[in-house]
Amino acid sequence: MSEMQEDTNTERPQFSADALKQVDEIFSRYPKERRASALMPVLHLAQSEFGGWLSRQTLDYVAEVVGVAPIRCYEVATFYTMYNLKPVGKYHVQVCTNISCWLCDSETIVSSLEEKLQAKVGSTTSDNRFTLSAVECLGACINAPMMQVNDDYFENLTADRVAEIIDRLP
Amino acid sequence: MSAQVQILFKNSTKKNSHTLKVHKEGGGYKQVEKAFGLSTEDIIDEVKRSGIRGRGGAGFPAGLKWSFIPKDNSRDKYLVCNADEGEPGTCKDRDIIRYVPHQLIEGMIIAAYAVGAERGYIYIRGEFVREAEILQKAIDEAYKEGYLGENILDKGIRFDLAIHRGAGAYVCGEETGLLESLEGKKGQPRVKPPFPANIGLWGGPTVINNVETLAAVPAIIEKGGEWYGKLGVEKSSGTKLFSISGHVNKPGNYEVELGIPMKTLIEEYAGGVRGGWDNLKGIIPGGASSAILPKEVCETVTMDYDAIAKAGSMLGSGAVVVIDKSVCIVKAVERLSRFYRHESCGQCTPCREGTGWMSQIMTRIEAGGGVEGDIELLGSICGNISGKTICALGDAAVGPIAGSIKAFREEYLYHVEHGRCMVG
Ligand code: FES
Numbered sequence: 001m002s003e004m005q006e007d008t009n010t011e012r013p014q015f016s017a018d019a020l021k022q023v024d025e026i027f028s029r030y031p032k033e034r035r036a037s038a039l040m041p042v043l044h045l046a047q048s049e050f051g052g053w054l055s056r057q058t059l060d061y062v063a064e065v066v067g068v069a070p071i072r073c074y075e076v077a078t079f080y081t082m083y084n085l086k087p088v089g090k091y092h093v094q095v096c097t098n099i100s101c102w103l104c105d106s107e108t109i110v111s112s113l114e115e116k117l118q119a120k121v122g123s124t125t126s127d128n129r130f131t132l133s134a135v136e137c138l139g140a141c142i143n144a145p146m147m148q149v150n151d152d153y154f155e156n157l158t159a160d161r162v163a164e165i166i167d168r169l170p
Numbered sequence: 171m172s173a174q175v176q177i178l179f180k181n182s183t184k185k186n187s188h189t190l191k192v193h194k195e196g197g198g199y200k201q202v203e204k205a206f207g208l209s210t211e212d213i214i215d216e217v218k219r220s221g222i223r224g225r226g227g228a229g230f231p232a233g234l235k236w237s238f239i240p241k242d243n244s245r246d247k248y249l250v251c252n253a254d255e256g257e258p259g260t261c262k263d264r265d266i267i268r269y270v271p272h273q274l275i276e277g278m279i280i281a282a283y284a285v286g287a288e289r290g291y292i293y294i295r296g297e298f299v300r301e302a303e304i305l306q307k308a309i310d311e312a313y314k315e316g317y318l319g320e321n322i323l324d325k326g327i328r329f330d331l332a333i334h335r336g337a338g339a340y341v342c343g344e345e346t347g348l349l350e351s352l353e354g355k356k357g358q359p360r361v362k363p364p365f366p367a368n369i370g371l372w373g374g375p376t377v378i379n380n381v382e383t384l385a386a387v388p389a390i391i392e393k394g395g396e397w398y399g400k401l402g403v404e405k406s407s408g409t410k411l412f413s414i415s416g417h418v419n420k421p422g423n424y425e426v427e428l429g430i431p432m433k434t435l436i437e438e439y440a441g442g443v444r445g446g447w448d449n450l451k452g453i454i455p456g457g458a459s460s461a462i463l464p465k466e467v468c469e470t471v472t473m474d475y476d477a478i479a480k481a482g483s484m485l486g487s488g489a490v491v492v493i494d495k496s497v498c499i500v501k502a503v504e505r506l507s508r509f510y511r512h513e514s515c516g517q518c519t520p521c522r523e524g525t526g527w528m529s530q531i532m533t534r535i536e537a538g539g540g541v542e543g544d545i546e547l548l549g550s551i552c553g554n555i556s557g558k559t560i561c562a563l564g565d566a567a568v569g570p571i572a573g574s575i576k577a578f579r580e581e582y583l584y585h586v587e588h589g590r591c592m593v594g
Contacts, residue, residue, distance in 0.1 A: 029332035031246075031289075034372055039354035040337055044296070068354070079356040079515075080337035082296045098258045099458055099491055100415035102505055136340070136509055137258035137458075138297050141415040141489065142422050151299040 004074060005086050007055035015065070019049050023065060039066050039076055043083055052092070053084040081135075089124045089131040091169055093117070094148045097134045100141035109145045110134060112159040116166055130166075175401055177389045177409050178382060179425045182269040188304055190311040193272035199317055201388040205280040206325050208391075213284040217387065219395030221407035226252055226343070226380030227457065227486045228562075229475050233395075236377055238367035239285045245374040249282040249290040250352065253381045254336050254343040256295055257457035258509060259489030262411035262423050263381035267294070267301045270385065271308035277387035279317060279329055285377050288328045292381075293348050296337040306333055340513035344561045345378040347515065358517045359561035382411055403429030406474030410488050414440040417449075417494040429474040436468075436492060444494055451495045452577065456486025458506050459566030461573020462493070483573060498591035499578040503570050504532040510567035521564035524555040528571055535582065538589035545575060545582050 007013075015023060022045055023038075030037040039062070046062050047054055054062075054077055063073035077083045084092075093113060097106045114120055117130045124131040140146045143155030147162070154165055181187050181196040193199065205213055218233030239247060251274065255263040266274055274292075282290050294302050309331055312318045320328045339357045341347045346360035349371050370376020386408065390398045399407045406428040412435060415421045420441030432453065436443060443450045452462045455473070461483040463471065471481045478485045493502065507529040514525045528551050531544055552572045555564040575582055584592045 029334070031372070034353070036354040037334070037352060040351065041335060044335060044337065066354075072355070075356055076354065080296070080339050082336075082338035097505070098509060099454070099502065099506060100259050102502070103416040103491070103493065103497065136512065137256065137260075139255045139261045139264050139295060141259050141261045141491075142413055143261075144415055144421070148297060153300070 003085065004056045004059065004078070007057045013046075013050055013055075013058045013061040015046075015049060019045060035066060036068050036072070039068060039073060040080075042066050043073075043077060047083060051087065052090075053087045087124070087128075089128050091129060091149055092131045092133065093166075094133045094135045094138070095121075096136070096138045096140070096144070096146050096148075098137035098141075100137070101144040101146060104144040106145040108159055109147065109157050109162055112162050113147075113166075116163050174426045175409055176425055177398075178266060178270070178273070178385050178411055179423075180389075181273070182265065187269045188271055188308065190272055190308065190315060193270070193276075197392075198272055198388075199276055199315075201391040202276055202279050202317060203323060205283055205391050206323065206327060210284045210286065213280065213391065216395040217284070217390055220390045220398035221395075221405070222383060222386055222390065222398065223406070223475060224380055225382035225386075225410065225488070227257060227459075227484075229485065232379060232383050235367065235379070236281065236285050238365070239375045239377060240368065241286075243368075243375050246289065246372075247285060247287040248371040248374055248376040249278060249285060249287040250345075250348065250371060250376060250378045251278060251290065251292040251381055251384055252343065252345065252348060252378055253292050253294040253298075254348060255298075255381075255487075256340045256343045257459065257487045257489060258506070259415055259454065259457050259491045260413050260487040261415075262413045262488065264298060264301055265411075265423050266381050266385050267298070267305050271305050272312065273388060274305075274381055274385045275308060275312050275317070275331065277384035278331060279322065280387050280391055281377065281379065281384055282329045283327060285375075287377070288330065290329060290331045291334045291352060291371075292331070293334050293336060293342070293352055295342075296335045298335075302333055302335055309333070339515070340509075341515045341561070341563055344563065347561065348378065349376065356515070358515045359563075361560055402427045403472070403474050405476055406485075410473070410485075412439075412473065412488045412490050414490045414492065416492040417444040417497075418442065418492045419444060426473075429472050429477075432468050432471050432473050432490075435473055435490070440490075440492070443492060449494045451493050451497060451499070453493065454483075454489070454491040454570075456484050457489040458491070458509065459562075459569045460484045460486045461569050462499070462577060464577040467577075482576070484569075496593060498585075498593050499574050499581045500532070500536055500585045500591060503574045504529075504536040506570045507532040507567070510563070514563060514567070518559040518561075518564065520555045521559045521567065524551050524564070525567045527551055528567065532571070535585050538585075540586035540589070542586065544586055545579070548575065 146155040342357035347357040351357040366376040418440040511529040
C-alpha cells in the first residue's frame with residue numbers, strides 16, 4: 001500500500017487563478033449535486049500544478065476544493081497508480097513490461113534505460129531529472145516495446161532509440 | 171488476402187480522419203438524423219437484430235443490454251462509454267479514439283437517444299493523455315455543430331457528453347468499478363444485482379458499452395441490423411478489431427469479420443509468425459485473461475465467441491498475443507500473475523489473497539525453487555478463486571494459470587523438477 005508523504009514546504013498549497021478556472025470547468029461536467037465526481041480530475045490537475053506529486057497537504061487542499069472529507073481523497077489518491085504520493089523527477093519514464101512488450105524484449109529497454117540514466121527501476125536520479133518505473137500494459141501493445149515519458153508515448157523502441165529520446169529531452 | 175468489410179476503420183486511414191469535416195465527408199452524422207426519425211424501440215430492435223455483442227470482453231448482446239433500461243423509471247438515465255482499455259494485449263479502442271473519434275460520438279448520440287439518456291461520459295484510461303485531447307477536440311467540434319447539447323439538430327433532443335479520465339487501475343474496466351470511479355471513489359466493483367441498467371451511475375439506470383461497440387452503431391443504423399447480422403458467423407455477427415501483438419511479423423489492429431480462421435488472421439493479416447508458422451508455441455486469443463491455446467488448437471480454431479469458448483478460452487477483447495517457441499510459458503505466465511496481484515482491488519478475500527499466493531508460487535517455480543505439489547496447489551487456489559468473487563478479475567487471474575497448466579503441463583513439471591526452463 002502506498003503511504004502518503006508530508007511536504008517539507010510548509011506553505012499551504014493554492015491553485016493559481018488559471019487552475020481555479022479549470023476546476024470550475026471540471027465541476028461543470030457533472031450534475032451540481034455530484035461534485036464528488038470531480039475528485040479524480042482535480043487530483044490530476046493538482047498533480048500537474050504542484051510539481052508532479054501529491055503531498056498530504058495537497059490532498060487536504062484538494063478535499064477542501066472539491067468538498068469531500070479528506071479521507072475520501074486519501075482513499076482515491078492511494079488506490080490509483082497514476083497519483084504519485086512521493087516526488088518524482090522532471091521526467092517520469094515508465095516502461096511497459098507486460099506481456100506483449102515483454103515478448104518484444106522490454107527487458108533490454110529497461111536495462112538500457114537503467115544504464116543510460118544510471119538509475120534502477122523505481123528510483124529517481126540524484127539530479128531529480130528522471131524517475132524510472134516499470135509499469136503494466138499501457139495499451140499500445142501492437143507497437144511494443146514502448147514507454148511513456150510524462151504524457152507522451154514512445155513506441156517501437158530499440159535500445160538506440162531510447163538513448164536518442166532521452167538525449168533529446170529539453 | 172481477402173478484402174474485408176470495414177465498418178470501424180472505414181475512414182480511419184483518410185487524412186485528418188479525426189476531424190468533424192472528414193467524418194462528415196464520409197457520410198458521418200447522417201445516422202443521427204436518421205435515428206431521430208425512428209422510435210427508440212425501433213433503434214433498439216435494429217441493434218438487437220444486428221446481434222452485435224459487447225466488444226469489451228464479456229460479449230453480452232448490446233441490443234439486449236439497451237432494452238433492460240426501464241421505461242418507467244423517473245430517475246435520470248446515463249450512457250457511459252468504457253474506454254478504459256487495460257486488458258494486456260489490447261489497444262484497439264485507442265485507434266478508434268485517435269483516428270475516428272466522431273464515429274464513437276455519433277454512436278453515443280444514437281445510443282443515448284435510444285435509451286433515453288441526456289448525459290453521457292467517456293471513461294478513458296488516464297495514461298491516454300493525447301488520446302483524451304483528440305477526443306475532447308472532437309467533442310468540442312460536435313457541440314459547435316449542434317450534434318451535442320440541449321437541442322440537437324433542433325429536434326429538442328438533449329445529450330451532454332464529457333470525458334472522465336481514469337488514473338491507472340485495471341479493475342475500472344469492470345463496469346461497476348468504472349461507475350464507482352466515475353463517482354469519485356476507489357474503483358471497487360459493486361455486487362450485482364442490481365445491474366447498472368436498474369441502478370447505475372448515481373443510482374440512475376445506466377448503459378455501459380465499450381468504444382468498439384458504440385462505434386459500430388452508426389453503420390447498423392445506416393445499413394440495418396439484418397445487414398450487420400449477416401457479417402461474421404452465427405452468434406458472432408459483424409466485424410471485430412483484433413490487436414495482434416507479440417511474435418508476428420506485422421503486428422497491428424486488423425478489422426475482420428468474426429469467424430475468420432485464427433491461422434488466416436495470423437498468416438495473411440499479421441504477416442505470419444516470426445520464424446514461420448512452425449515456430450509457433452501458442453496464442454492468447456482474447457487478452458491476458460484468456461487461456462493460451464497451444465499450436466494444435468490454433469491450426470483449426472476460428473475467431474468467434476463460441477469457437478474460442480469451445481476450445482477452452484475466450485474471445486475477450488480480441489487481443490491476440492502470439493508466442494513463439496523461444497518463450498518459456500512458465501515465465502510468461504509468471505509475468506501475468508504479477509499483473510493480477512498488482513491489480514486486484516483487495517475487496518474479495520479469494521482474489522486479494524489468491525492472486526498474491528499464485529504469483530508467489532509462480533515466481534518460486536520460475537526462480538527454480540518449485541516444490542512437488544506446487545502445480546496442484548496452483549490448481550487448488552484457482553478453484554478457490556473462480557466464481558467466488560464479486561467481479562471477473564478473480565477469474566481473469568485464474569485464466570492464464572489454469573489454461574497454461576492444462577496446455578503446457580510438461581513445462582511446469584520440468585521447471586519444478588529441474589529448477590529451470592525447458593527452453594533455453
Ligand atoms: S503490453 Fe506493453 S503496451 Fe500492452
